Amino acid sequence: MFASKIINWYQKNKRPLPWREINNTYFIWLSEIILQQTRVAQGLPYYERFIDAFPTIEKLALASEQEVLALWQGLGYYSRARNLHKCAKEVVNRYGGTLPSSYGQLLKLPGIGPYTAAAIASLGFNEPVPVVDGNVYRVLARVFGIKENIADSKSFGLFFERSKELIDKEKPGDYNQAVMELGATICLPQNPTCMECPLEAMCYANERKMQAELPVKVKRIRKRDRFLTYLVFEAGDRLALRKREENDIWKGLFEFYKLEGDELYSIDTLPDIELMSVLLKTKTTIKEEVRLPKHLLSHQTIFNSFIYVCVQPTQEMLSWMQQNNLALYSRKEIEMLPKPVLITRYLNSVSK
Numbered sequence: 001m002f003a004s005k006i007i008n009w010y011q012k013n014k015r016p017l018p019w020r021e022i023n024n025t026y027f028i029w030l031s032e033i034i035l036q037q038t039r040v041a042q043g044l045p046y047y048e049r050f051i052d053a054f055p056t057i058e059k060l061a062l063a064s065e066q067e068v069l070a071l072w073q074g075l076g077y078y079s080r081a082r083n084l085h086k087c088a089k090e091v092v093n094r095y096g097g098t099l100p101s102s103y104g105q106l107l108k109l110p111g112i113g114p115y116t117a118a119a120i121a122s123l124g125f126n127e128p129v130p131v132v133d134g135n136v137y138r139v140l141a142r143v144f145g146i147k148e149n150i151a152d153s154k155s156f157g158l159f160f161e162r163s164k165e166l167i168d169k170e171k172p173g174d175y176n177q178a179v180m181e182l183g184a185t186i187c188l189p190q191n192p193t194c195m196e197c198p199l200e201a202m203c204y205a206n207e208r209k210m211q212a213e214l215p216v217k218v219k220r221i222r223k224r225d226r227f228l229t230y231l232v233f234e235a236g237d238r239l240a241l242r243k244r245e246e247n248d249i250w251k252g253l254f255e256f257y258k259l260e261g262d263e264l265y266s267i268d269t270l271p272d273i274e275l276m277s278v279l280l281k282t283k284t285t286i287k288e289e290v291r292l293p294k295h296l297l298s299h300q301t302i303f304n305s306f307i308y309v310c311v312q313p314t315q316e317m318l319s320w321m322q323q324n325n326l327a328l329y330s331r332k333e334i335e336m337l338p339k340p341v342l343i344t345r346y347l348n349s350v351s352k
């Protein structure tokens with residue numbers, strides 16, 4: 001009854017989204033990766049830009065990482081973009097450019113976890129494997145009164161098994177999309193519109209007015225404070241940037257020379273002795289120091305400072321830059337580089 005009620009509702013009420021109009025597993029995969037932790041309204045323009053730039057998996061595989069990251073810019077969670085690219089290459093090398101058709105094979109590809117594998121297998125290949133995401137947790141917890149803590153990784157197995165019992169074996173793709181659509185449009189985290197819900201009469205939370213208590217989610221996140229001081233070197237109208245290579249946030253994106261410590265530095269307190277000695281020997285003008293409001297990420301708070309330094313491109317300065325993987329870029333070139341949102345905000349603030 002649960003499956004038939006929501007599938008009927010879904011068929012009448014689904015939003016017309018581009019990847020739903022055509023059965024193309026590449027489009028389904030791309031949409032699922034983009035929409036993880038992103039709302040449809042925010043993700044849709046990214047989806048369209050990706051399809052325009054890379055209409056096939058082969059085209060995506062042939063792109064450079066820089067092109068992929070530049071299109072992804074602003075969506076956050078950049079490892080998803082890097083994995084998307086890596087996965088496209090593997091699909092071309094191992095499967096001739098077509099995604100494999102089973103849940104088990106899909107799970108072995110980089111960046112494809114249980115949720116994405118289930119979405120591709122059920123929507124694209126009609127395999128009856130359920131998706132479990134935040135929407136599914138919410139709808140099932142409320143309808144069946146499940147009180148497990150969904151922040152606990154052990155809960156995934158419980159919801160997955162329950163969904164396996166509920167899924168429509170004939171229409172697994174419609175079933176999966178129906179639960180997610182209901183969670184995204186009716187059974188909202190706050191103020192669900194129960195009066196419009198096809199499950200109203202059978203819903204545990206609705207009967208007991210427990211919508212605000214379900215699902216149970218007790219999270220213990222410890223946010224980390226970070227203090228990043230950027231030195232923005234300008235030499236002859238060009239700015240020095242480098243690609244982040246560390247296994248850290250923003251890997252693969254471009255930023256200015258950065259110093260990190262337990263506090264923000266000013267030009268007089270820089271702890272980099274080698275840099276200070278190069279600066280002392282180079283004609284240098286400190287133009288300004290800018291601090292933007294703290295930048296919030298899901299697990300980190302970034303305190304920041306940008307010190308704008310005009311330098312003479314002396315041999316010593318240029319070789320110091322080279323040793324530190326910095327290269328000089330014109331403003332136009334910088335616009336094309338993939339950058340963290342914090343760097344873009346800084347550039348916009350100074351260009352004003």
Ligand code: SF4
Nearest residue numbers: 187192194197200203
């Ligand atoms: S009746 Fe309300 S709480 Fe229950 S599933 Fe529907 S929208 Fe969610």
